[in-house]
Amino acid sequence: MAEPEQLVVEAERQAAAATTLDELSAVRTAMTGKRSPLVAARKALGDMDPDARKQAGQALNAAKASIDEILSAREAELAASARAQQLAAERLDLTEVTEQSASGHLHVITQTWQELEDVFVGMGYRVAEGPEIESEWYNFGALNFPLGHPARDMYDTLYVDYGEPGTTLLRTHTSPVQARVMENQEPPIYVVAPGRCFRQDTADATHMPVFHQIEGLVVDRDTTLGDLAGTIEAFTAAYFGPGFTSRLRPSYFPFTEPSAEFDIQRPDGTWLELGGCGMVHPNVFEACGIDPEQWQGFAFGFGIDRLALIRFGIDDLRELWTNDIRFLEQF
Amino acid sequence: MKVLLSWLREFAPDIDGEPEDLAEILSDLGLAVEELSHVGRGLDGIVIAEVLATRPHPDADRIHLVDVDVGDGEALQVCCGAFNMAVGDLVPLATVGTTMPNGIEIARRKMRGEWSNGMLCSGAEIGMGDDHEGILILEQGLSLGVPLAEALGIHPDVLFDLEVNPNRPDAMSVMGVARDLAARLGVPFSVAAPNVDEAGTPAAERASVSIAAPDFCQRFGVRVLDNVPSGASPRWMANRLLAVGQRPINAVVDLSNYVMFELGQPNHTYDLDLVPGGELGVRMAHRGEELITLDGMARVLTTYDGVIVNRDDEAIGLAGVMGGASTEISADTRSVLLEAAWWDPMTIARTARRLGLRSEASARFERGADPEIIPMALDRFAELAAALGSTTAPGMIDAAGNRPESNPVRVRTQRVNSILGTDLSSSEMTGLLEPIGFACETGGDSQDFEVSIPSWRLDSATEIDVIEEVGRLHGFSKIARTVPVTEQAGALTPQQQDRRRVRELLTGMGISEAMPLPFLAPGDLARAGLGDDGITVTNPLVAEESIMRTSLRPGLLKAVAYNAARRTTGVSLFEIGRVNPGGGGDLPDEGEHLAVILAGQEATAATTLWRRLARHLTVTRTGVVNGPVDGLHPGRSGQVLADGQPVGALGEIDPQVLDAYEIDERVAWLEVDLGALLAADRALAPYKAPSRYPSSDVDLAFTVSDEVSADEVSATIAEAGGELLASVSLFDVFRSDQLGEGQRSLAFTLRFEAPDRTLNDAEVAKARQSCIDAVTNTHNASLRG
Structure with missing residues (x-):
């Protein structure tokens, strides 16, 4: 029968020789399994006298602990190396x-x-929409452009072949949405209306027959x-950022009075003409069924396309x- | 509208300040200064020269060599790019060392091997007129070598180019601009009454006016002038006209223009000898009536045009737009009838537009001229003409049409402040209005006041018009800025939010948003396999923009073709845009469509995309029904359903259509009516807690005819599987000779589970058999292996 110390040495040798976890598992069975010398030695203890048994038992226990420790250590080593190999094999560019x-x-x-x-939603506005093919009434009539009014010529209108000639057109601005909203909603009104507009124009670097505008409309008891x-000004700061300011210059639009152009001043002091605005004309309120003595309002509008060009x-x-x-x- | 500072000062001498500051003030008054320029500045070094000879440049076609004499009798060679001068002409020469008004320094230099000793100048280069093309040819008689400014009597001046809005008829004159500016600056403004010496037979005995169209012609004033000058106008007048962009012609024409620019009243002269009896009449034209206008063109008139007629009722002028050729003044003219009248703005606008004859005169009449200025305009002309030797017959003919009464406008102080957001007293308001001629009358204890609108403000008639004037004169920039507060929560509508979700989903799938033009050319829809053209535009500039689209397909096909032609294939694009399929209501139907084009992909890519979209939007009862769709591959197309109803189509673009667009790859397509899709029932199914018990999977493969869609088989399984069937998914499809022509194998994974227990083998087997039976019976299919 082998001495316990020899068993430890043997386990150490075999564990070191094992190169895979499977081989190590076989070593474990050979060294600590039911048929291992260690178990045989333990069985043989019963035949010894008590003193010798105690001493030999302690030696066997110590050997068993050592062998387990050796095997565990080797197992951890082999597992780590197996993982490392697998990870290395899985390397990707x-x-x-x-x-x-x-x-x-x-x-x-x-x-x-x-x-x-x-x-504008952040400022409490809702977003309204309207048709792109629009009636002469909403595009002009309701907006205080009487028939034959020269101001209609300021808009190079495209008409479509629908209904009576001259009654149906491609909206020249988003302002007809104002009239539609006022007809359908009781004030107070806080809306913006972005949309596609059209005009008879030859395409070049700064003109297109199709373009986009955003319109704003506020109607309340004492809007000024x-x-x-x-x-x-608040919009300017919110959209363009700090350092941008705005100014209004008197202008003319049939559907607002007073009317103004509004310009944005960049931090470098230069101006950008942005759009038109003004107080909703009493005739527009009346055309839309709102009493201009009870309600006041303002409207503004400007082009989206040019802002996009500048921004990008x-x-x-x-x-x-x-x-x-x-x-x-x-983009 | 261009105005000179020196001219403004004739009405308000105390106008002072830096030109840039004055420009700011004008802009703030609503008279936007588009350009501020200095006249007569930078003319040092520019002298009078005479053209001695012109010769071709030996080595250049676009320039030639001009020899000029600057008074020393020597020929000085200059290279010049303009060819409009002749030997003997006097021209401005910028001598070597001159700094031009635009900052360019003139040096002696060689141009293609030939020396150029200075530069000959165009009118535009030295601030005299707008002509950039030719060299300015000066009048004869100027001394050679004399500085240009000295020879022409040009003094430094400031020129404002103003943008005048349609509601400012008054600002179409130097006087009107001066009135506004003086009011804002708080300096005196006055108009001197012209001084007219009258002599000879009274005008009333030599001329008469009858008005047969009294609404069209509210007032018609005439003076008779004799011994009118036949030569050029005085240099100071010509200089001013040049500066404001009006080419001097001769004394009579220049006088007419000068008075118009100064007072805003267009006027016209007739050769009295060519007007029998000096009798003038006003009427509307007859339909088809012809008139030869001053430019020699024969004009065919309508009953909407106003005409001036002679004693024989023959049209001799197109009222307010252009005079007639038959009474045109000439070098022989000794006596003239001078007309200053008021014409209906809308009529003038219509006539000028129809005939393409918009002019400085029609622009003023269109806005609404001042009927009260007519006598002064006639007098001013007579006064200026007298200085050139003409005499004025005593008296003025002043014929009246229908002059509407103008009533004072009641203005409520509180209302003014309420609209403007100001806190002005009524006296502050009247203090702003009075200087621009709005006479105000305050009455008793009332804070309100009455305003008499001046005759030169035809645009003003109501309280809001007066409020605008108060705001304008006060200054918009002085009004305190406030932000209105609303109790409304700002928000997008559910539909607007969904539109954004669709865009996010699609971009998340690698598809970029395109923006094709919404117009089509005739035949574009047919080319895309979509049938007849839609609604047409009646006045497009080009045929490519004459048809409104009924589908987004032509635009996106064009976009794919555009990129393919630039060697980018496999492009995936989407668009959300309006289409107009027709309709019969007050307006055409207008829908919002979503279309996706997947170049280089097969039809099923569109199916996958549609399913993701439908699931993303939680649309219920969705489906794809195989079947032909116009313009799509007949064997690879189908309708899509939402809430059980058709909302669009998908598949692959018909190869014939692809050929027409010269696209060489397969193109998958989806187009849905987004409005209908978003309006479909989109309720989520009631919540079911995930089962805590294990599920069982069963794979089934069937041999199914090609006539039966996988979706149909799947639906049959789903129904037969009942409550225990948690999901069914197609995982394999194959065709083979063994299976036979027109057949294919569809393999599904069925997952069974119960919410309250683990299913036993018997339960799963039973459910499985139900599914097999349903498919084999319903679809004439057989279970494989």
């Missing part, structure tokens, strides 16, 4: 990607449109021109409409 451009891009007009909506100026540094309006993927994927 993370730039080996064949799938192109995983994400699509919103059009710059949509991005600008949504940002504008968000600014000061409210209009303050709203434009695009120098030609036509680029917006080419749908060249090399354009679309830049």
